[in-house]
Amino acid sequence: MRSWISIVALPCVAILLAALVSVDTPAASQSAAPAVTFHKNVLPVLQKNCQSCHRPGQIGPFSMLTYKETRPWARAIKQAVVTRAMPPWFADPRYGHFNNDRSLKQADIDLIAAWVDAGAPEGNPADAPAPIAWPEGGWQIKPDVAFDLPPYPVPAKGIVEWERIAFPAPFKEDTWVASVEILPGVPAVVHHLCFGFQKHRETTPYGVYQWMDVPRDENGNMLKVDGTTTGPRSGIVLSRKAGSTEVTRRTGSPDFFHEGTNEFCYLPGLPYEDYRPVNAGMFVPAGSDMIVSLHYTTTGLAVVDRSRIGFTVTKTPPKKKFLPQDGAEGENPPVARQQANASLAIPPFADNHPGPRAEIAFLKDVELVWFRPHAHVRGKTVRYTLIHPDGREETVLYVPNYNFNWQLTYRTSIPIRKGSKMRVQFTYDNSTKNKYNPDPGAWVRYGGQSWEEMGTPNMGFLVNQDEDVTNAIIER
Template sequence: MYRAAFFASLALPLFAATETPTFTRDIAPILFNNCTSCHRPGEIGPMPLTSYKEIRPWAKAIQASVQTRKMPPWHADPHYGKFANDSRLKDSDVALITAWAKAGAPEGDPKLLPALPQFAEGWQIGKPDAIYSIPEFTLSNSGYDEQMNFVVETNLKEDVWVEAIEIRPGNRKVVHHAHVWLESATPAAPKPKAASTTPRVSYTMREGTRAFARPDAPVIDDGCSHPNGGMWPGASPSELGSILASFVPGKAPEQWPTGIAKKIPAGSKLKFTIHYSKTTGKEEKDITSVGLRFAKQPPTQELRRIDLHNTAFLIPANDENHVVTACYTFQEDADVLSYLAHMHYRGKSMKFEAIYPDGRMETLIDIPKYDFEWQTKYLNATPVRIPKGTRIKLTATFDNSPNNRYNPDPSKVIRWGDNTVDEMMDGWFEFVTPKTQ
């Protein structure tokens, strides 16, 4: 009796563990749902993974990529936060893929093959209600990267609310990142100037379209030890009310939960700021576009965004682990929807911490292995309440050593600049003002 029960309880797991997983029954559902969004023709994955024939030669590489958690790409530490777009595979899926690859990657019964997911061609946000494009731009093949501005009329006759925005680079080989800003038809009334006894100093300079820190600008690595958190003396992080959308490698289009939308007033213009990299050595052409999907009805909450940054850091040559902080205190309650870390090639990690008014400290998100190619917008599974008076601390590390395979030149001292060969230290927050109950 005892013995029978013992074997009965073991029977199921033993059976499952010894049965070889097959492609059509066990593996295709995992790979089709988690990999083909990028690994299909025309997308960013280097090879399509849409059939047994395509997948079979990659079995060992697939096993390695899921075991090391290199694929699907996800760079946040699972200990902190809960994210709606968390793409990590379940441990049981990783175990199935491993067992299948070890068993020689058998195909199994072709009749069990599931259908491939349906993907929208072209625009990921669905059919846009309006599309605006820059005039064709020709990028020369010599000199520095270009930081270009283009202003495009919307010709909107009335205010619209947008619930999804997608920037589509015309030429992905050279569009390194792109932002679209809102320029309102009627310029805002000039703000009264605060009386100031100190002369205005500019800490940045320009060379062509490249802006960067003056070599003699003050150095503030520990922004949190400074009154304004690590920005240039006298500056403070301002809310980027006018930024509409951003494209950076690996980032999905802007789409917000139902009821949250961004307003575009009648007559607005759209300003595209596009950073072009001269990576191909050839003259290149680009027509980048932005697509807007309108909300069917006015939102209950307006989307807002603030970008925190340290602009005054200095990363010594060859420094493998240079720490830079930035701090900012929220002046009102906020429900935070997403975070994004933005650095360039030397960015190594970034942590976002909240120090609440009662002194409690919490890690909101930790990105221990920042990857310039994967600037994911991390969407909170539920909005995170940041009460008024909460201090946000961003801690970044930079690797300016030869061990960093992306590092263009470890012998250079690195400061803030908008070119990729310079650096940035930015943490973005999208938020809404909490509903009053």
């Protein structure tokens, strides 16, 4: 009996003591440590990590420029940073190194959490850092040249097929483009807006949208799947002049293509392209055209989209030159890609379905400067594995949690030797666990619409200016 009492009594004393200590400690440390305030401690973190999106006119749903705007969101902010849901960043930190990694440092997360736990105090406005002078008009870059696309009426319902339209490039002379930003007019309807440059051809009409008629079943699925292109094989070309509603039909193939992949893209969540930090640029010869590829989605509301494209340019050639993965005009592509897209068939309810692997062979030495993996709403993971010429394998990017709403460019710097290979593997989640899945009971095949799937392993490369890029496949 005695021993029973003492066993019970001892823990009671211990709990009492612990309670006394724990009541005491926070009070003591709070008075010792300087108070965390909005102006002094939190605002610098928000300026650096959040305001690029969280300010008026940007994609963040509320502004964090001032205390008044930020204070009502304090609890949500703590939740978002502690769970690492914000800032949006999806690369597994165990692999690779990315110079646009915007995940917060643990110290900043702890700071924000401490501030919210202390009641989100304002502090003294005199302690605040100077406000950031954000560029006008919603731009993230300060464009030297801005180009306005013609207003595009997007209907309330139905499927809008991928279209192309050409314009003369907005530069009079040979130009080095150092950064590019595409500002969607109505982000809700712009599924993608991509473009590339191409020397003008007599057969390329300006200001005319062209698209292929696509045979589809009643659910919108393409009737024919062709592994080489997302384009259908109906052989009917539709076109419409910008500003007109009159559509003309003819058989044949479109008047103009852009052989390269689209070098510059707006995709949901994709930031601008910027080669300034790496002293690189893309050369655009005088007399080039811009071939723009557009994909609008309908939202139930008819709107007119007015998207814009902004450029910063340099007169002097930068040290390095951007090389599109399919080669600049008149140049050999730096890589050869293989992927059996036509074999993509995701069964109903499959929660971890591997797509056809992309195998990419490097035909010359390059510096890999970005990854831009692209899948649609069933995309789940993507892994890029670099296979060195000696056979060594290395994961250079792993995205464990691909999110269609955040199609990020992961910027890096990886020297790659000719003879290396890159293997890219996407997986898909067609189950009910995927909250973005519009129809878990459907078979999902390759296609350009967001209810169809893709697994596109885009990458960007730089080469030194002094390299002979016109004869790119050279022996070393």
